Amino acid sequence: MARVIVDVMPKPEILDPQGKAVTGALKRLGFDGLTVRQGKRFEVDVEGDLTDERLDQVREAAEKLLANTVIEAFDVRVEQ
Amino acid sequence: MARVIVDVMPKPEILDPQGKAVTGALKRLGFDGLTVRQGKRFEVDVEGDLTDERLDQVREAAEKLLANTVIEAFDVRVEQ
Structure with a gap:
């Protein structure tokens, strides 16, 4: 049994509403200077x-x- | 500017309905032997x-x- 990790992220040019919401929430909680x-x-x-x-x-x-793949990029790697 | 990665996964003992749905969909698409x-x-x-x-x-x-953290485990690491 092997484990493979697939990371999927919104492409850089694509808006990321979830990330924006998290970034805003962190700021309101007092965590400054973090962009998510x-x-x-x-x-x-x-x-x-x-x-x-x-x-x-x-x-x-x-x-x-x-x-x-229209809006997301992915990366596949074998877990060490 | 540094980048830190935070991975958040359902704890092993916690049901993972999203993962189960993906596992089932993969099987229906003909990808056998993959558990997600x-x-x-x-x-x-x-x-x-x-x-x-x-x-x-x-x-x-x-x-x-x-x-x-009741149902999820997280891992924080600096991106190389």
């Missing part, structure tokens, strides 16, 4: 050996389902 | 130098606002 962007983190447990093919399959899954 | 847990990823840009104090402040923000 919010995305998603997926921990994908892969059955069996993590071959290159299996990793490509996770990349395909990220592109098709985990990220909306 | 879904959490959040925050990219926190910290103004000025990243001192130990500033990093502690981000940890406090994570505990107070970014994570619901």
Whole structure:
């Protein structure tokens, strides 16, 4: 069993209303000078050996389902 | 300007309905043998130098606002 991490973040040019809300809330709580962007983190447990093919399959899954590639960028990496 | 990453994941003993939905959708799309847990990823840009104090402040923000520590675990790390 191998674990692959998929990080999905809004693209830099895309507005991030969740991040903006968090940034505002932090300021109101007294945390100054912090700017937040919010995305998603997926921990994908892969059955069996993590071959290159299996990793490509996770990349395909990220592109098709985990990220909306019109507005989000994703990064796939094997957890050490 | 330093960047700190805060990962927030549902605790292992907590049900993760989003992750379950994604796992089911992947199976229906033909991606077999993948089990997913879904959490959040925050990219926190910290103004000025990243001192130990500033990093502690981000940890406090994570505990107070970014994570619901009853059901979620969080991890804070400086992006390399």
